[in-house]
Amino acid sequence: MGNIVRLNRAQRQFKSAACCAEATGHQSSMCDLLQLMGADVGDDPLATSVLVPIRILHAGDTLFHAGFAAAAIYFVRSGTFKIFQTADDGYEQVLGFAGRAEVLGFDALCMGQYPTAAVALEHASVFVVLVQDIFALAQRIPVFDRVLHLAVSRALTRRGDLADAMAAVAAEVRLARFLVQLSQRAAACGQSPCRFHLRMSRRDIASHLGVAHETVSRSFSALARWGLVRVDDREVEITDMVGIKSLTCSTRRPVDQPVAQGPRQTYVRHAVNKPMTHAVAG
Amino acid sequence: MGNIVRLNRAQRQFKSAACCAEATGHQSSMCDLLQLMGADVGDDPLATSVLVPIRILHAGDTLFHAGFAAAAIYFVRSGTFKIFQTADDGYEQVLGFAGRAEVLGFDALCMGQYPTAAVALEHASVFVVLVQDIFALAQRIPVFDRVLHLAVSRALTRRGDLADAMAAVAAEVRLARFLVQLSQRAAACGQSPCRFHLRMSRRDIASHLGVAHETVSRSFSALARWGLVRVDDREVEITDMVGIKSLTCSTRRPVDQPVAQGPRQTYVRHAVNKPMTHAVAG
DNA sequence: CGTGATCTTGAAGGGGGTCAACTGGAGTGG
DNA sequence: CCACTCCAGTTGACCCCCTTCAAGATCACG
Structure with missing residues (x-):
């Protein structure tokens, strides 16, 4: 197949300055994250007070690499991502494509490093939740815990669809x-x-x-x-x-x-x- | 392939009286569940006081059917399960095989019904956690929340392996x-x-x-x-x-x-x- | 215009799907 | 006990579909 690492074109095409640009990220609130995920969050003062960083990516930017230490999980705010794992010989096995309101990088939790990589296929933005904060946030903001569970459940279903298509x-x-x-x-x-x-x-x-x-x-x-x-x-x-x-x-x-x-x-x-x-x- | 529903033999073979036998289940404690999942639970009085039902299955027994309402999630205590979805024409697509300490049925959370089915391949037993109790338990017993997240993360990784094998x-x-x-x-x-x-x-x-x-x-x-x-x-x-x-x-x-x-x-x-x-x- | 990428289409060859036949084990019933 | 049935597993034969190699078209970029 030769589904090789070919970011060159995308990078040139969209003139992304830095490959792993953490760049131009600003802050948002947990409240926005919960609304993105479809939760009904009245005016929870706690949720509005907790700040959540946002990371902006250009087409071709890598959100996280396979094998890197699990630093954070991400909630897609806009754009599309390609999820894949790279074999020893460089072959990319694409596990799926993720869009708005999907969670990325959660499969890294159980092993401390990302088993898969995620690359933006277009201009995109994500909410960033540090791994070290996940459990504390889940306890302090129950609705976040619920939202996270549901998102992961959907991610699990998605990977079932993968088998469907390949079968x-x-x-x-x-x-x-x-x-x-x-x-x-x-x-x-x-x-x-x-x-x-x-x-x-x-x-x-x-x-x-x-x-x-x-x-x-x-x-x-x-x-x-x-x-x-x-x-x-x-x-x-x-x-x-x-x-x-x-x-x-x-x-x-x-x-x-x-x-x-x-x-x-x-x-x-x-x-x-x-x-x-x-x-x-x- | 003709990977058709062929429980007849297994059912006959092991003389399981009822197909969906909820039978002979007894109770255990949340403490045991947490230990099964590898959590370090000292002597949390709360965890020991919460009772968790156990369900026993024989080879060929169905833990849950695809399409049925999501009633509970399960933690495998012993035995092996086959996870699969059935196409309209009866073809079974096997998504994976689950063993000890793995979580089953979690992908049903996001849609209210099981997208997949689970069948015991041998004598097996599972902890049963009702869907309606999940979020409350996760809040009352933080360790359970953590254990659940990790288990689901592992399940997500497993489904990535599936693509690996099929690729x-x-x-x-x-x-x-x-x-x-x-x-x-x-x-x-x-x-x-x-x-x-x-x-x-x-x-x-x-x-x-x-x-x-x-x-x-x-x-x-x-x-x-x-x-x-x-x-x-x-x-x-x-x-x-x-x-x-x-x-x-x-x-x-x-x-x-x-x-x-x-x-x-x-x-x-x-x-x-x-x-x-x-x-x-x- | 040269370079390098994606996408398309053609040609050739082989791997695997499909059907078929056989073996062996388990359960059934005479 | 032994025929009979059913099913899991194995192996052979045929042939279509997909992989692979190759070449061309198009587009973006410097």
């Missing part, structure tokens, strides 16, 4: 599942579930889905040919939501008794091609 | 990574890192690794042929720990400048076969 045999199905996930996530944020701009490169998607990046390209072309999506570089529009969702159902050898209807639609791969060409023809 | 191109590498994970996990529990009994079927492993179960069989045979492991049904012995660990390093197209040493060892698949046959010959 499909056909590459087109993997991509379809990924796009549907993005769509539903966008909808949950109040954005359009049909049109969105991909923040990540084909390489990142490929690593996330466990295929070669050329295969991602081909799968995009296939989905477009079948009339399910319209693709222009990183602009994606889902033109047939029903069709793409039905495609995502193709897993492996479905059941012991396949369907016993129609012309032996046993293979998944066939199910991938057949109905789609029909859909194009129809 | 490899070659099936033998996936299996090797899985075995190394099991080995390291066993070592962390004070058991032998070289010999262990697999609690899960080939089908479960296949689903976990994202391959067909026939491929798992073939990969076991290949690893044995290369002298890395000895396999007898579910009894596994790692006979060449260095060799199997070096095998796990094979990812995808390593780096842009391969190694430039020796005869162009660019392909992973070659690296899989070549050195191993040498190892057998040598």
Whole structure:
């Protein structure tokens, strides 16, 4: 795959001065953090008095490296992040993409260092909560404890989705599942579930889905040919939501008794091609 | 794959009377739970006074179903569990296997229902903490809050390992990574890192690794042929720990400048076969 | 305009999915 | 006790899909 550390372009592109820019961070209050996370915090004087630093990142900036000491956890205020771990040979395995109101770096708690790295894919900002403060804050501000638990629970669910996407045999199905996930996530944020701009490169998607990046390209072309999506570089529009969702159902050898209807639609791969060409023809 | 719901045999095999047997559960104290999780709890009178139910399960028993309302989270006291989600067509995607001191069902918190299911692979017992009690307990017993956060952090890391195992191109590498994970996990529990009994079927492993179960069989045979492991049904012995660990390093197209040493060892698949046959010959 | 990146498409080869057949063990019922 | 059934596990054969290598298009930047 060669999903190698390639920050050069992004760094040049966005002219981020410093790689690990702690720069231009200001302060906010715990109250804002709780509101971001969807908690109902009346006017808790304690929450408003506790200050929480904010860190600003440019595209390509690294929020934290894998293997570094666990200094803090982060709550995404804006922007998108790529979560990945790097193998010995430099291969990046992308575990997921995190957006607004998601927690980052929590998996470092149990081992004292980050098992994964996080890189901003666009201009972004995060709330910073130092590891050494977490438990004290959780005790002093119960609603923060609740918010944290819920956020981590969501992060856990997200990583389950990862397996979902990688489990499909056909590459087109993997991509379809990924796009549907993005769509539903966008909808949950109040954005359009049909049109969105991909923040990540084909390489990142490929690593996330466990295929070669050329295969991602081909799968995009296939989905477009079948009339399910319209693709222009990183602009994606889902033109047939029903069709793409039905495609995502193709897993492996479905059941012991396949369907016993129609012309032996046993293979998944066939199910991938057949109905789609029909859909194009129809 | 046909990784279908096949509890019949297990149920018959172990003669578990009720599928969802809440049966024969007794009570224990929060103190025991905290000690299980590795916390140092002196003689906290509060912790000893809080009672925590224990649930006993037989092999094949379901701890909780996917889609059911989130009633409780569980801490594994003994035994092994299979965590999985079931697709519409009945395909089981195995997300992982959980053992002693791991938390189960936490991902249900954020959505009110379990996104995954958990089934006991052997005789097992768990501590039961009702969802409605979690936050109150976390506030009353700070150590419990800490223990919970750490356990969830570990669960998050575990799901990262899942992607690691599924990311490899070659099936033998996936299996090797899985075995190394099991080995390291066993070592962390004070058991032998070289010999262990697999609690899960080939089908479960296949689903976990994202391959067909026939491929798992073939990969076991290949690893044995290369002298890395000895396999007898579910009894596994790692006979060449260095060799199997070096095998796990094979990812995808390593780096842009391969190694430039020796005869162009660019392909992973070659690296899989070549050195191993040498190892057998040598 | 050269450089280097992303993205796309083509061609070739092989690995693994799928189906099939076989073995062996466990439970069932005669 | 022994046939019978069911299932886990293994191995073989076929062939499609994906990986890999390669080349071209496009864009950004100096």
